[in-house]
Amino acid sequence: MLNPFCSAEALTMGVELELQLVNLRDFDLTRGAESLLAALAKSPRADCIKPEITESMIEVNSAVHTSYGSLLRDLDDIRAEICAAAEKLNIGVAGGGAHPFHHWAERRIFPTERFSAISELYGYLAKQFTVFGQHVHIGCASGDAAVQLIHKLAAYVPQFIALAASSPFSQGADTAYASSRLHAVSAFPLSGHMPPVTTYAEFERYYDHMASFGIVRSMKDFYWDIRPKPEYGTLEIRVCDTPLDIETAAAIGAFAQALCAWLAEQPCANGWEDEYHVYGYNRFQACRFGFDAEIVEVGSKRLVSLREQILKALDAIASHAHDLGSGEAIALLRERTAATINGARWMRDCLMREGSLADVVRDMCGLWAKPALDAGAVNGAGAATLAD
Amino acid sequence: MPFIPALPPPLTEALLLGVLLAIGALAGAAAQRFRLPAVFGYVLAGFAVGPLMLDFPVRPILTEARVIVDVAVGLVLFELGRRLDLQWLRRDASLWVAALAESALTFVGIAGALIAFGFPWIHSAVAAAIGVSTSPAVVWLVTNDERAQGQVTDRCLNLVAVNTLIGFMLATMLVAAVHLEYQAGWITILLHPMYVLLGSLAVGVTMGVLLPYVAAMLSRRPESHFAIIVAAVLIAVGLAIALKLSVFLALIATGATVRNVPRRFALLEFDLGGGARALYIVLFVVTGAQATWPALQAAGWAALIYVLVRALCKWVGVMLSTPLSPLPWRQNACLGLTLMPMSGMALLLMYDISERYPAFGEELAAVLLAAIVIFDLLGPLVLKFALKRAGDLDR
Numbered sequence: 001m002l003n004p005f006c007s008a009e010a011l012t013m014g015v016e017l018e019l020q021l022v023n024l025r026d027f028d029l030t031r032g033a034e035s036l037l038a039a040l041a042k043s044p045r046a047d048c049i050k051p052e053i054t055e056s057m058i059e060v061n062s063a064v065h066t067s068y069g070s071l072l073r074d075l076d077d078i079r080a081e082i083c084a085a086a087e088k089l090n091i092g093v094a095g096g097g098a099h100p101f102h103h104w105a106e107r108r109i110f111p112t113e114r115f116s117a118i119s120e121l122y123g124y125l126a127k128q129f130t131v132f133g134q135h136v137h138i139g140c141a142s143g144d145a146a147v148q149l150i151h152k153l154a155a156y157v158p159q160f161i162a163l164a165a166s167s168p169f170s171q172g173a174d175t176a177y178a179s180s181r182l183h184a185v186s187a188f189p190l191s192g193h194m195p196p197v198t199t200y201a202e203f204e205r206y207y208d209h210m211a212s213f214g215i216v217r218s219m220k221d222f223y224w225d226i227r228p229k230p231e232y233g234t235l236e237i238r239v240c241d242t243p244l245d246i247e248t249a250a251a252i253g254a255f256a257q258a259l260c261a262w263l264a265e266q267p268c269a270n271g272w273e274d275e276y277h278v279y280g281y282n283r284f285q286a287c288r289f290g291f292d293a294e295i296v297e298v299g300s301k302r303l304v305s306l307r308e309q310i311l312k313a314l315d316a317i318a319s320h321a322h323d324l325g326s327g328e329a330i331a332l333l334r335e336r337t338a339a340t341i342n343g344a345r346w347m348r349d350c351l352m353r354e355g356s357l358a359d360v361v362r363d364m365c366g367l368w369a370k371p372a373l374d375a376g377a378v379n380g381a382g383a384a385t386l387a388d
Numbered sequence: 389m390p391f392i393p394a395l396p397p398p399l400t401e402a403l404l405l406g407v408l409l410a411i412g413a414l415a416g417a418a419a420q421r422f423r424l425p426a427v428f429g430y431v432l433a434g435f436a437v438g439p440l441m442l443d444f445p446v447r448p449i450l451t452e453a454r455v456i457v458d459v460a461v462g463l464v465l466f467e468l469g470r471r472l473d474l475q476w477l478r479r480d481a482s483l484w485v486a487a488l489a490e491s492a493l494t495f496v497g498i499a500g501a502l503i504a505f506g507f508p509w510i511h512s513a514v515a516a517a518i519g520v521s522t523s524p525a526v527v528w529l530v531t532n533d534e535r536a537q538g539q540v541t542d543r544c545l546n547l548v549a550v551n552t553l554i555g556f557m558l559a560t561m562l563v564a565a566v567h568l569e570y571q572a573g574w575i576t577i578l579l580h581p582m583y584v585l586l587g588s589l590a591v592g593v594t595m596g597v598l599l600p601y602v603a604a605m606l607s608r609r610p611e612s613h614f615a616i617i618v619a620a621v622l623i624a625v626g627l628a629i630a631l632k633l634s635v636f637l638a639l640i641a642t643g644a645t646v647r648n649v650p651r652r653f654a655l656l657e658f659d660l661g662g663g664a665r666a667l668y669i670v671l672f673v674v675t676g677a678q679a680t681w682p683a684l685q686a687a688g689w690a691a692l693i694y695v696l697v698r699a700l701c702k703w704v705g706v707m708l709s710t711p712l713s714p715l716p717w718r719q720n721a722c723l724g725l726t727l728m729p730m731s732g733m734a735l736l737l738m739y740d741i742s743e744r745y746p747a748f749g750e751e752l753a754a755v756l757l758a759a760i761v762i763f764d765l766l767g768p769l770v771l772k773f774a775l776k777r778a779g780d781l782d783r
Contacts, residue, residue, distance in 0.1 A: 023542070024473070025647075034779060035539040039714045088714045089539060090476040108537075108782065356608055 002207040002219070005143030005200055008064075008233030010264075011324070012139035013257045015062045015071065017242050017249055018052055018132040019082070019368075020099055022092040027361035029102040029130065031055035032091040033110055039085040045078050053115050054107040054130045056099075058082075064139070068254035068326035075246050076372040083369050092365035095249070096343060097132055097167030097181035097241025100357040104128045104171070125188065131181040132242040134164060134249055136256040137234040143200025145264070146228045146235045150194055152263040153226055154275045157239050158286035158295050159310045163333060164240035164252055165290045166343020169357060178290030178344040181241050182283070190216070191223040196273050203228065225283070235260075239283075244343045244364055246372045251333050254326035259313065261320040274298045291340045310337045405670055408677075411437060412669035425530050425768035430669050432765065434676020455625070460667035461525070462621040462639040465552070468524040469592075469643020471542075472549035482712035483543065487550040490705025490727060494520050494551075495558060497701035498694060502755075505690050510565045515752050517562055519698045519730065519759070521555030522548045523767065525668055526729035530771050538780035540719055544726040547706070549640065552731065556637045560584050588628060588637035595624045595638075596645020672764065675732050679761035687758030694759045702727045718777075725774035729767030730760050 021032040033055045040046055050059045060078050065071040086093050107127040109119040119126040140146035165178035185191050197203045210216040219227060225239045237256055243249045278296040285293035286306060293306040314334050321330040336342065350360045412430045419429030477484045498519045502512035527548050531541055560581055567577045599620050606612040624642055628635040684691070706724035710717045775781050 024476070025470070031537045031780075032539070035715070035719075038716060085714070088480045090473060090480070090542060106535075 001211075002204050003230040005140075005146065005228065005230040006233040007141050008139035009066075010139055010141045010145070011257055011261050012064045012066055012234075013071065013253050014064050014137040014232075014234070015075065015249060015253045016059055016135040016137070017075070017095070018057055018059050018134075019242065020094045020096060020132055020364075021056050021058065021086070022094060022099070022361055022365065024090050024092050024365075027092065027358040027365075029056035029099050029107065030091065031108055032086075032089060033058050035089055036082070036086060036091060039089060040081065043081050043085070045081045048078055049082065051110045051112065051115075053110060053118065053126060055110050056102070056107060056130060057110075057132065062253075065253075067324060068250055068257075068329045071253055072246065072250040072372055075250055079246055079368070080371065092361070094361060094364040094368050095132070095166065095242045095244040096347070096364050097165070097179055098170055098184075099130070099132075100169035100347070100360055101172040102130070104130060122188070125184075128184050128187070131167065131184045133181065133185075133238060134240040134242045134252060136237040136240065136253050137229060137232060138237070138256055138260045139232075139234050140228075143203070143228065143230065146233075147194075147197060147200050147203055148268060149260055149263060150226045150228065150235050151196070151198075151272055151275070152266065152268070153235075153237065153259070154193060154279060155298070156259060156313065157225055157279070158282045158293060158306055159313060160237060160239050160252065160256070161241075161283065161286035162290045162293065162306055162310065163255065163337070163342060164243050164248070165287070166241040166244055166347065168344040168347050169351075169360075172357065174348070174351075177288050178342065179241050179287045182239065182287050185223055185238075188223040190221055192225070193276060193279060194222075194224055194227060196276065200228075241343065244346060244367045245370065246368075247332065248336075248343070250372075251326075251329035254321065254324070254329035255314075255317075255333055258317040258321035258324055258326060258330065261324065262317040269299070271298075290342055290344055291337060307337055307340065408434075408437070408673045409666060409670050412673040416669065420533075425772050426533055427526055427529050427672060427768040428765060430672035431676035431761065434673035435679055435761070435765075436676075437673070438677040438679060439681075456667065457671070458625045458629075458635050459618075459621060460664050460671075462625050462635060463618070463664050464524050464528050464668075465636055465639040466617065466621055466643040466646075467528065468545065468549050468552060469596075469640040469645075470647045471545040472553070472640075472644040472647060473546055474644075474648045476546065477550075480712075480714065482709040482714070483546060484550075485712055486543075486706045486709035486723070487547050487554075489708045490547070490702045490724075491520050491551045491554045493701040493705040494698055497697045501693050501697045502690065505693065507690070507752075508569075510562070510569050511752055513565065514559060514562050515694070515756055517555055517558035518756060519555075519694070520558060521552040521731040522702075522727045523729040523731040523763075524548055524552055525671070525732060526764070526768055527726070527771065529665070529668060530729075530768050531775070534772060534775060534781050536775045536780045538778065539715060540723050540726060540775060540778035541780045543715075543723055544775075547723070547727060549644070551727070553637075553640055553644075555731070556634060556640070557585060560588075560634055560637065584632075584634055585637070587631055588633040588635075589641050591624055591627050591631070591633060592638040592641020593645045595620050595642040597649060599642070599646055600649070671732060675760060675764055678757055684758050684761070687754040690755045691758035691762070694755055695762050698730070698759070698763075699728055719779075722774040722778035725770050728763060728770045730763035732760060732764065 021030055021036065022028060023030040033051050036058060037049060037051060040049055048061045050061070052059045060082065062071055062074045062078070065074065082093055104124065104127045107130050109115050109126060140149060161179055161182070167179050167181040168175060168177060170180045195206055197206055207216065216222070219229065226235060226237050229236045240252055243252065275298050278298060282295040285295050291307040294303040295306050295309065297304045311334065314330055314337070318330060321327055347360055350363050351357065354360060354363065411433045415429035415433030416426035417429070420426050495516045498516035499512045502515055503509055527544065531545070563581050563584070567580060599616070603613055603616055606616060620642065621639065624638045625635050628638040703724035706720060706727065710720045713720050715723070
């Protein structure tokens with residue numbers, strides 16, 4: 001049975017970040033999760049830090065927030081705790097959607113019952129799932145509201161992908177993609193998007209139907225890009241790579257929040273199901289080309305520049321963002337979008353400059369370890385971090 | 389027929405080495421089948437063939453093939469030097485507390501025990517200095533074979549780098565005392581150890597500083613970096629021999645310099661590969677072969693005490709760092725155990741000393757040899773057990 005949808009305060013937000021653990025010798029992934037979690041066990045933020053599928057990953061969760069500033073401070077606190085513990089263990093912590101040169105076969109599954117079961121069932125996919133994403137939770141007043149928002153958000157999936165893209169390298173090679181991470185997700189049989197149900201009751205029927213086949217035991221078995229999270233009363237956006245720095249992670253949270261605020265006021269367009277016909281194509285374009293993607297605009301049946309679409313969206317949500325206190329976050333994303341700067345671009349520039357992927361990971365660790373600027377100072381300076 | 393040699397044909401060194409290598413490799417594979425470390429098999433094979441080799445003194449082989457041995461040992465020491473992470477030592481006080489405590493305790497403990505046993509103090513001190521280093525080769529082979537990864541593995545390699553450095557430095561400085569014993573002139577007594585110590589470090593640091601710059605001129609491919617590393621090792625070995633310095637000290641200093649000097653042109657990682665392994669198989673078989681029963685008996689109780697005191701001191705030394713360590717005490721206890729393997733290089737160190745003062749080595753040889761063999765057999769087993777308990781091996 002699916003849990004009933006717990007109503008949450010609308011437009012609250014929370015962020016989950018999966019982080020890379022590397023050794024400081026050659027900057028390859030290392031098995032450090034268990035030691036790091038043990039070292040953090042007495043930290044006041046211990047509850048926010050959890051293991052992930054392999055021993056080279058950890059996941060951190062923010063608290064529930066209503067504004068960008070408090071989210072940023074919260075993430076920065078957790079970041080500082082983790083970095084202090086990791087330093088003593090000689091482990092480097094980095095953002096980014098995928099490790100540039102690790103070999104998946106060398107990964108070890110973190111020993112919990114669930115992860116062992118996943119590894120047993122999915123074989124090599126489990127280890128290849130050593131990729132690092134940012135999940136954004138947005139509170140919804142009701143299950144129906146969540147389902148509707150999820151459909152409205154489908155058209156914005158490419159925007160989230162391009163803004164957060166930071167996995168251009170995989171297994172030691174340039175993939176030509178801005179985000180190669182999402183392919184690791186697509187390989188799972190229950191990946192993709194939510195079916196075209198329009199109410200939460202319909203969604204419950206769909207879930208029960210799938211459960212009756214015996215292939216779904218919880219919402220966790222759906223690897224969808226956006227899915228409802230009934231226990232939290234949220235919808236969860238899962239297409240973002242973990243950005244290289246805290247400011248971007250918080251800004252993407254704030255973008256999702258303001259976008260949902262704006263979308264909630266927009267009427268549901270006729271023929272919204274059409275969005276799903278081009279969904280896979282647009283998603284691919286965003287993964288491959290990032291900001292430079294040409295995606296299909298369903299209404300006008302034209303190819304449009306993703307960069308322009310993002311700038312348009314940022315304009316549309318500007319006043320909502322201002323009311324929510326995240327004007328700076330939106331300004332930061334606008335600057336980045338206009339200049340075509342995301343994590344993927346930064347990593348490629350870094351490789352050009354430094355010459356090896358190990359150097360890139362070293363600099364990624366440096367970027368992650370930087371304390372966040374005060375929310376007020378992010379504007380401009382934050383963009384400069386990645387533009388350097 | 390003049391072209392047929394007299395029967396039986398002479399046993400050439402190549403033939404002997406080949407046979408030893410084959411036996412060692414087979415024994416290693418057999419050991420792994422029983423989930424034991426391959427090193428255990430190599431030494432056991434040597435132990436088994438030892439009695440057959442009584443007529444064939446192995447020591448000349450080690451002396452004549454010394455360059456090859458030095459390069460093989462040099463590569464591992466270079467690799468080990470690269471594990472010496474000074475920044476980590478600075479960030480985590482428990483690491484250097486463990487490193488200093490276990491090295492100091494081991495040195496004082498063994499020296500004290502041997503003196504109590506009636507050995508002259510200088511001999512006891514040299515034997516103790518040799519016991520300070522954990523075997524880089526055993527640790528390298530076992531951590532590689534078992535694909536060990538994690539905190540205990542990383543810390544173990546760092547501690548081994550430090551205790552190997554300290555052990556070699558102590559041994560080098562004690563040569564002064566040996567000079568004294570054999571009544572060399574005072575200039576020799578004072579300056580020779582300083583010359584060896586500082587000279588070796590100078591060669592190592594120079595090579596370590598230059599290497600990344602040369603590497604930066606090459607294409608960033610592991611094979612070209614490997615070639616330049618082998619070149620650096622050969623040059624360092626050659627310089628050390630030509631200048632009568634310590635090959636070991638120079639090589640570990642090279643590695644440590646590469647690791648700790650700013651690394652914009654970071655050298656690529658390389659795989660020491662099968663070549664170095666083949667040499668180590670022979671070395672371990674030879675070590676085992678020297679431990680014949682009579683030899684072990686001759687060593688007597690002193691060897692047993694040596695083994696027990698060394699094991700205890702290393703473990704207690706690491707445990708002293710527990711209150712400062714970010715690791716839970718159980719993991720720290722495992723870390724203490726990983727330091728058990730004793731350096732077979734000690735054998736070469738001993739030969740170096742006894743070459744200069746032939747009477748010296750003989751008195752220690754029996755005890756040290758017995759201790760090395762016991763640690764070669766038990767060390768890898770304890771090491772693997774500790775890594776497994778620490779959770780650093782595949783589950």
